[in-house]
Amino acid sequence: MSSDFVRQVSRTTLIALGSLAACAALLAGRPGAIGVLAGGLVSLGSFRWIARGVLRASAPGAQGRLSLSALAVGARHLALFGAVALALGSGSAHPLAVFAGLSVLPPLVIAFGFVEAGSAG
DSSP, rough: OOOOHHHHHHHHHHHHHHHHHHHHHHHHHHHHHHHHHHHHHHHHHHHHHHHHHHHHSSSOOOGGGGGHHHHHHHHHHHHHHHHHHHHHHHTTHHHHHHHHHHHHHHHHHHHHHHHHHHOOO
């Protein structure tokens, strides 16, 4: 995973989230737009957090840092699940819109992963 890959996926995800949030605002109003943005930004934050960990772990001399990876995974889950709980618990985000926002990133990662794998081979 290269930093260019992470940058390209992040940029495309933000563009897609903007479009989807505008559509959600038309369908469900403000809670729809907030839900899409909350879900999408949580998934993007998780992706970038994981990517940063992968890049650090693959750096030369990173053997000592791997023992903290379980703690980092726990902290990531706690922070991101807390953000989703806050968005849903406050009532400001529509639950289906949060789900839609969370669903934007995975197909983009797969598509850009295929493109990167094809260009590497």
